[in-house]
Ligand SMILES: *[C@@H]1O[C@H](CO)[C@@H](O)[C@H](O)[C@H]1NC(C)=O
Ligand SMILES: *[C@@H]1O[C@H](CO)[C@@H](O)[C@H](O)[C@H]1NC(C)=O
Ligand SMILES: *[C@@H]1O[C@H](CO)[C@@H](O)[C@H](O)[C@H]1NC(C)=O
């Protein structure tokens with residue numbers, strides 16, 4: 001009898017102990033989850049959150065530590081956007097294309113015109129931001145951006161006669177490079193300096209005068225390629241509106257390189273130039289190998305650029321590499337600038353998280369193939385006020401990564417490097433130079449050509465002290 005009792009007791013202990021432990025664990029987890037949700041819904045993050053918000057369990061939530069970039073909070077963060085408007089809007093779309101949540105939406109290569117309606121839908125879920133006290137606290141231009149960010153179908157005011165920018169009519173083979181330069185109506189001098197110096201169109205020679213020497217592939221043919229040019233503009237609001245329009249029309253007739261859209265040219269509207277340019281390019285520019293996209297205050301060593309790009313095309317599997325090809329001064333793991341007075345100020349109520357790796361916008365080169373892919377993917381990504389960062393956001397969603405090249409000096413020469421006689425032969429690009437400097441530098445580049453024939457492109461990485469934050473342009 002005693003033995004039997006003992007047996008049952010052991011059995012009970014064996015069975016029940018795990019059960020009790022499991023129940024305790026379940027209670028613990030439940031309490032933690034609900035505590036977490038109330039904290040998230042009731043704390044400072046409630047700014048953009050309404051009661052109608054449904055709870056979603058998604059990883060990669062963020063929260064702010066003063067001064068530092070946000071860190072993932074918990075695995076089950078119910079509000080991964082943490083009250084930031086852009087993240088909140090984009091979340092709807094990223095979920096739609098999440099390969100785990102909705103595998104059938106993610107088949108690459110299928111172009112779905114419902115992209116755009118998806119963008120609009122995400123706005124309707126976020127109509128409440130206009131009322132927020134937070135919104136009124138944003139700087140004026142941020143408010144302006146946020147209330148216009150759903151618009152991107154601005155009509156073209158002026159465009160080149162010929163298919164794809166100045167220079168297109170003279171070509172005998174597919175163009176190597178299209179220069180797409182962001183400028184503004186009043187920067188006539190900058191445009192003129194570029195036209196007269198590094199921005200000349202037609203057939204342009206590379207640095208290697210005779211690519212027969214040592215290369216083999218194209219014996220007897222001079223290195224070079226066809227170059228086209230187009231300037232990207234919005235409208236500037238002047239007192240004498242008509243005067244500038246007239247001048248620009250004349251400029252367009254003379255040079256055929258003006259592409260202007262009907263939106264206000266402002267810093268936060270620069271992203272529109274990228275997006276609209278990709279659309280225009282996809283319609284008008286066939287078979288262009290590369291795009292150089294840059295500002296109107298840079299100097300480009302075009303002969304070296306041409307050789308560099310020809311080399312890319314000669315590489316094995318070049319066609320495959322071109323799908324993702326983008327090169328520039330790459331800035332990784334940058335954080336949004338939270339200083340109110342900065343030109344780059346992006347408040348936490350608008351965007352949270354790191355920026356994706358992006359190429360500094362002073363000047364960057366990418367392939368025509370990638371441009372067409374960027375055009376499609378950009379239809380499912382909300383506009384972001386900083387243009388370079390927006391391009392980075394498109395890139396990570398294409399699973400493409402920009403290549404860093406130390407010859408792109410978007411932060412100028414480090415130290416005394418510039419004073420060396422062949423300094424400008426070692427670079428592909430330098431930012432920033434005024435029009436008169438651009439013209440002088442171009443002349444000097446030609447004068448020192450034989451003297452500096454054997455210098456190679458610089459390959460030391462610039463030590464940016466401020467690598468961790470967005471670039472300061474001016
Ligand atoms: C595009 O999306 C719509 C609505 O989401 C869907 O009905 C349609 O089948 C999709 N088309 C393609 C080609 O995937
Ligand atoms: C906006 O605020 C006003 C007054 O504070 C309120 O009456 C209105 O319902 C609010 N609208 C939304 C969409 O929250
Ligand atoms: C563009 O077309 C207009 C009118 O057709 C003409 O006057 C102008 O010269 C052309 N411009 C160029 C650069 O070909």
Ligand SMILES: *[C@@H]1O[C@H](CO)[C@@H](O)[C@H](O)[C@H]1NC(C)=O
Nearest residue numbers: 144145148263264266268269
């Ligand atoms: C961008 O351009 C549009 C159209 O002109 C304008 O309404 C909007 O205010 C501009 N946005 C910014 C941030 O300047």
